Amino acid sequence: MKDHVDSPIYRNGNSLILAYDHGTEHGPVDFEPMPKSADPTHVFEVAEHDAVTAIALQKGNAEYYRQWQEETGNNDSAPLLVKLNGNSSLAHREDYYSPKQCTVKYAVEELGAEAVGYTMYAGSMHEDEMWEDFRRVQEQARKYGVPVIMWSYPRGKGIEENSDYSGQKDPDVVAYGARLGLELGADMVKCKYPGSQEDWSQLEDNVGDLKTVMSGGSKRSDAEFLEDVYSTIEVGGNGLAVGRNIFQREEPKELLDKLEAVIFEEKSPENA
Numbered sequence: 001m002k003d004h005v006d007s008p009i010y011r012n013g014n015s016l017i018l019a020y021d022h023g024t025e026h027g028p029v030d031f032e033p034m035p036k037s038a039d040p041t042h043v044f045e046v047a048e049h050d051a052v053t054a055i056a057l058q059k060g061n062a063e064y065y066r067q068w069q070e071e072t073g074n075n076d077s078a079p080l081l082v083k084l085n086g087n088s089s090l091a092h093r094e095d096y097y098s099p100k101q102c103t104v105k106y107a108v109e110e111l112g113a114e115a116v117g118y119t120m121y122a123g124s125m126h127e128d129e130m131w132e133d134f135r136r137v138q139e140q141a142r143k144y145g146v147p148v149i150m151w152s153y154p155r156g157k158g159i160e161e162n163s164d165y166s167g168q169k170d171p172d173v174v175a176y177g178a179r180l181g182l183e184l185g186a187d188m189v190k191c192k193y194p195g196s197q198e199d200w201s202q203l204e205d206n207v208g209d210l211k212t213v214m215s216g217g218s219k220r221s222d223a224e225f226l227e228d229v230y231s232t233i234e235v236g237g238n239g240l241a242v243g244r245n246i247f248q249r250e251e252p253k254e255l256l257d258k259l260e261a262v263i264f265e266e267k268s269p270e271n272a
């Protein structure tokens, strides 16, 4: 874990990452509730909101983002976090694996990435391979001085077939995934919300000063969503990495305004 205090992906030590890798992970189905979200430039514009401290994109959209910035002269939009691996829901595998499509070198040197991201499926039969992939990513990220964010999503046979665990959102599983971020050298972990503030607190107790952000999940009401985000911030969380709860809204600005107040100004949802 490194501090990277000067990294533009942090504001007052916290982050709001707009994740837009869903076209890879889930396919066009995620854009159906808000068809304009299928157009990357619409989401690039959403990311211009001051609350957004990074936009997370796969390689192809990262190239598109840089081209869009050049064409529109919009150089002040959100810092770029390149997601280095990803996996489609079309693949049929024996167990979870997320292959790499981009190197840290390409992300930083060619795309000017300010941070890189990697999905880790601890518990999968392919865990060893992913640890090796992550080792390379982490060491290269150190060389280039960019923070590395681990999408830490334990899943697969090791979880499913272990009767001690109730599934991917079991608080012990989520806390274990977060801890692995610390052990393997990530600078931030992105974890699924395990269900309660107490559960998030358990996670925080296991990661020292490692930065943690809540993973957005499927679309909910503003109030429910803000409440969960706030419950993580109150016990030491560092913000949010969110996709559908933003780009599936007709007007995400209002929610982004509130998230800005909760994440960076320590306001409660009622006062946001």
Ligand code: FBP
Binding pocket: 019, 020, 021, 022, 025, 026, 151, 153, 215, 216, 217, 218, 241, 242, 243, 244, 245
């Ligand atoms: P959401 O806020 O829409 O849940 O996005 C967070 C995220 O991690 C995305 O970066 C990614 O595409 C997706 O969730 C993966 O979710 P899962 O693997 O659970 O389907």
